[in-house]
Amino acid sequence: MSNLLNRSGAIYRQLRAGDWLIIIFSLAITLLLFQTLWTNEHASKVQVRLGDTVYGTYSLNQNRDIVIEGGIGTSVISIAQGKVRFSKSPCHNQYCVHQGWLVRAGQAAICLPNQISLELIGENKPYDSLNY
Amino acid sequence: MQIQTTQHDHQIAKLAALAIALHMIEALIPSPIPGVKPGIANIVTLYVLYQFGFASAAWVSILRVFASSLLLGQFLSPTFVLSLSGALCSLGALWLAIMLPKRLFTAVSLSVIAAFAHIAGQLLVVRLWLIPHAGVSYLIPLFAIAALIFGVVNGVITNVILQQTQRGNAG
Numbered sequence: 001m002s003n004l005l006n007r008s009g010a011i012y013r014q015l016r017a018g019d020w021l022i023i024i025f026s027l028a029i030t031l032l033l034f035q036t037l038w039t040n041e042h043a044s045k046v047q048v049r050l051g052d053t054v055y056g057t058y059s060l061n062q063n064r065d066i067v068i069e070g071g072i073g074t075s076v077i078s079i080a081q082g083k084v085r086f087s088k089s090p091c092h093n094q095y096c097v098h099q100g101w102l103v104r105a106g107q108a109a110i111c112l113p114n115q116i117s118l119e120l121i122g123e124n125k126p127y128d129s130l131n132y
Numbered sequence: 133m134q135i136q137t138t139q140h141d142h143q144i145a146k147l148a149a150l151a152i153a154l155h156m157i158e159a160l161i162p163s164p165i166p167g168v169k170p171g172i173a174n175i176v177t178l179y180v181l182y183q184f185g186f187a188s189a190a191w192v193s194i195l196r197v198f199a200s201s202l203l204l205g206q207f208l209s210p211t212f213v214l215s216l217s218g219a220l221c222s223l224g225a226l227w228l229a230i231m232l233p234k235r236l237f238t239a240v241s242l243s244v245i246a247a248f249a250h251i252a253g254q255l256l257v258v259r260l261w262l263i264p265h266a267g268v269s270y271l272i273p274l275f276a277i278a279a280l281i282f283g284v285v286n287g288v289i290t291n292v293i294l295q296q297t298q299r300g301n302a303g
Binding site: 026033110 | 151232233235236237238240241244248262268269270272273277279280283285286287288291292295
């Protein structure tokens with residue numbers, strides 16, 4: 001155990017100038033990614049995709065359920081009080097349902113088995129540069 | 133017919149087996165976010181890269197991807213494609229990174245570079261094939277921070293192992 005503690009100092013010393021450069025550079029990139037991709041803006045619309053096409057874009061200022069026939073069955077998407085979620089899905093793993101309510105712009109829920117996805121859109125799409 | 137194998141082949145096979153075992157152990161550990169894994173098998177890849185060179189490291193890495201996916205029943209599934217694209221991008225980055233001066237850069241640098249290349253390779257496949265829109269971008273910062281942390285940890289472990297090996301060879 002004391003051997004291990006002695007080594008923790010050695011670990012700090014074993015890093016060389018280039019290592020620190022790489023670590024600081026990576027940290028900067030990571031922080032930049034957080035800043036650009038995680039906005040706290042509340043979403044105003046939700047875009048629903050079925051396969052590779054846009055199924056529809058809906059305002060979050062309403063309470064309604066959207067029923068969609070996907071690849072393996074019927075999914076239900078619920079919009080309520082500015083939030084949206086998958087409330088029913090025929091998929092086996094139910095990842096999409098367990099993801100719960102989404103509120104912020106840029107958040108997304110994806111149901112791969114049923115090929116349906118939700119993406120929340122704010123007033124201005126926060127990552128236009130990544131779309132092509 | 134018998135295939136002639138060299139001592140070196142055996143060495144590579146043993147190390148690949150070790151990498152596969154680590155990959156299996158990791159597959160059992162639950163992850164808070166799908167796709168975030170420590171990638172401890174990369175320690176073996178880095179070790180082989182330093183001890184035996186790039187070609188051997190590539191063998192160990194690719195053998196691990198194929199054998200692990202067969203053992204986990206994921207061969208040719210999206211998970212396998214993600215694993216392979218990550219490994220290939222990592223290897224490409226390592227091929228360049230090993231040319232960095234050893235005086236300034238240790239395995240920590242290579243490990244971090246490989247980890248970032250790995251997520252870049254995976255995200256490329258996700259974006260181009262599995263989820264062809266910007267939906268996953270929300271998770272990218274989390275992947276990046278995980279790559280940084282696990283990259284440093286794996287690199288430090290590799291450094292320690294390499295030092296032990298050298299000490300063992302000297303004494």
